[in-house]
Amino acid sequence: MKIALIGFGSVGRGKSGIISAGGIDMRAVLDRKKATGMCGTPGISAWDVITTADYDLLIEVTPTDATTGEPALTYIREALAAGRHVVTSNKGPIAVAFHELSRLAAEKNVQLRYEATVCGAVPIMKALEHGLAGNEIIKISGVFNGTCNYILTRMADEGLTYQQALMEARELGYAEADPTYDVQGIDAAIKLVILANTVWGLSTTLDDVDITGIDSLTLAALELADGQECTIRLIGEIIPKKNILRISPRIMPKNHPLVVSGTLNAVMVDTDMAGEVTLIGKGAGSRETASAIISDVLFIRDYHVKRS
Numbered sequence: 001m002k003i004a005l006i007g008f009g010s011v012g013r014g015k016s017g018i019i020s021a022g023g024i025d026m027r028a029v030l031d032r033k034k035a036t037g038m039c040g041t042p043g044i045s046a047w048d049v050i051t052t053a054d055y056d057l058l059i060e061v062t063p064t065d066a067t068t069g070e071p072a073l074t075y076i077r078e079a080l081a082a083g084r085h086v087v088t089s090n091k092g093p094i095a096v097a098f099h100e101l102s103r104l105a106a107e108k109n110v111q112l113r114y115e116a117t118v119c120g121a122v123p124i125m126k127a128l129e130h131g132l133a134g135n136e137i138i139k140i141s142g143v144f145n146g147t148c149n150y151i152l153t154r155m156a157d158e159g160l161t162y163q164q165a166l167m168e169a170r171e172l173g174y175a176e177a178d179p180t181y182d183v184q185g186i187d188a189a190i191k192l193v194i195l196a197n198t199v200w201g202l203s204t205t206l207d208d209v210d211i212t213g214i215d216s217l218t219l220a221a222l223e224l225a226d227g228q229e230c231t232i233r234l235i236g237e238i239i240p241k242k243n244i245l246r247i248s249p250r251i252m253p254k255n256h257p258l259v260v261s262g263t264l265n266a267v268m269v270d271t272d273m274a275g276e277v278t279l280i281g282k283g284a285g286s287r288e289t290a291s292a293i294i295s296d297v298l299f300i301r302d303y304h305v306k307r308s
Contacts, residue, residue: 001301004053004084006046006075007061016044046071050078057085057300059293060093066181066190067206069096080104080112085303087296089116089289095193099203111300116292118191119144119265122281123295128199128269135271137199141237144188144247146263146283147175148214148234151183152249153261156222156231162215174263184213185234185247192236192245200240210246217249225251231259 018024046062058079064072069092076093079086081104088094093101094114105112115125119142128137143149147169154165166183169175181187189209196204214234225232228251235250235258252259257278260266265283270276282288 001057001305002055003057003059003297004049004055004079005059005061006049007059007063018044046075047078050075051082055084057087057297059297060086060088060090061289061293062090064090064092066090066092066095066187069093073097076101076112077104080108080110083108083110085111085113085300087113087293087300089114089293091117091187091190091194095190095197095206098194098197111303113296113299114194115296116289118194119267119279119281120283120285121288121291122265122267122279122283123292124195124267124279125198126295126299127277127279132269132271132274132277135273137269137271138241139237139239139270140195140199140267141235141258141270142267143233143258143260143265144191144236144267144283145182145185145234146265147179147182148185148188149260149265150174150263152214152217152222152232152234155217155219156226157261159219159223161219162217183215185211186213188234188236188247192238192247196238196240196245199238202240204245208245210248212246212248214249221249229254233259 018029050058060072060075062072062075064070072088072090073093073096076086076088080101094117101112115123118124150169151162151165154160154168155162166175166179175182189206189211192209193204193206196202217232222232230251230253232249233252234247236247238245258266258268260280263282263284264280266278266280268276268278
């Protein structure tokens with residue numbers, strides 16, 4: 001199976017690419033990128049690779065606007081329309097155009113996989129699709145943003161103010177220079193949109209999510225919760241039968257399965273037969289994202305072999 005990779009760290013912002021029928025020496029590419037900041041031939045764009053290269057599967061990991069899905073959305077559309085499988089870690093295209101892309105993949109008899117878009121290395125999509133097949137999914141709730149969870153953990157454990165915990169998160173690389181996307185709950189909300197549309201076939205958008213972030217949370221609120229043997233976590237919740245789709249700080253007993261520490265993510269799935277199933281793991285990071293992408297690639301490889 002021939003694979004095209006779009007997005008290579010900072011190279012994803014440039015105009016440098018490689019098209020080679022004989023395969024690519026990845027060690028040489030990494031060395032060249034380190035030395036020059038470019039991975040291949042100047043003038044070869046991502047669009048050139050997508051539209052002219054010979055490949056069976058596109059791995060799409062470009063820098064993308066999460067609210068518009070571009071440029072990844074256009075790349076994915078083009079690859080699917082050409083009958084190529086797609087694996088992506090980009091939340092934007094899946095949140096913005098899930099049904100359109102799914103229909104296109106079905107029409108072309110190819111796979112669209114996006115495990116890495118929700119909770120990183122935690123295999124929530126495969127658990128819902130395969131592990132819990134046959135169950136009615138009643139509710140999904142969880143901690144979907146590691147940056148917020150780290151800040152809340154440090155505030156609760158060390159008595160740091162929100163600003164102190166945020167500064168520490170920045171210094172450790174857990175928070176961006178502009179943390180708005182995370183701390184206001186937008187990142188977690190987009191993940192809820194993906195889950196709602198995937199699991200229940202809904203047509204929700206970011207505007208449908210009731211969002212409250214942690215940027216106004218005070219240390220006093222956490223201390224008050226602590227006095228009741230509780231703590232506070234930013235919890236996402238989907239209950240379709242009650243029209244609930246929300247992200248908000250919630251007071252939780254300290255022994256609750258969703259009270260995880262540091263940058264961990266946790267997802268609890270309520271089902272009719274299996275009961276409550278909780279998955280916990282690393283929700284962000286390059287290796288963790290790579291784990292989810294490789295898992296999707298191997299899934300498609302098996303599908304591709306069977307189809308052939």
